[in-house]
Amino acid sequence: MVSLTPSENINAGKPWSEVELKDIxxxxxxxxxxxxxxxxxxxxxxxxxxxxxxxxxxxx
Structure with a gap:
């Protein structure tokens, strides 16, 4: 499983990348x-x- 580290929404509001869509x-x-x-x-x-x-x- 992927190790999750809480973030501070560093990508909030940015267009979705192909990598993010793949991850989703x-x-x-x-x-x-x-x-x-x-x-x-x-x-x-x-x-x-x-x-x-x-x-x-x-x-x-």
């Missing part, structure tokens, strides 16, 4: 929304919206 597809089914937000350095609200937009669901 890979990790959303394995993480909670808050875990994924921390991993990506995004707000939980941003991550929830993007996961929904991509038609994915959180697995935990």
């Amino acid at each position: 597809r890979e990790f959303a089914p394995l993480m909670t929304s808050q875990e994924l937000a921390d991993y990506l350095g995004r707000s939980e609200e941003e991550v929830i919206a993007k996961v929904d937009e991509m038609g994915l669901e959180f697995g935990v």
Whole structure:
């Protein structure tokens, strides 16, 4: 599993990178929304919206 370190939303408001989108597809089914937000350095609200937009669901 990926080691998670809480971030300070360093990427909040930035356009989504291809790497982030790949990570969302890979990790959303394995993480909670808050875990994924921390991993990506995004707000939980941003991550929830993007996961929904991509038609994915959180697995935990």
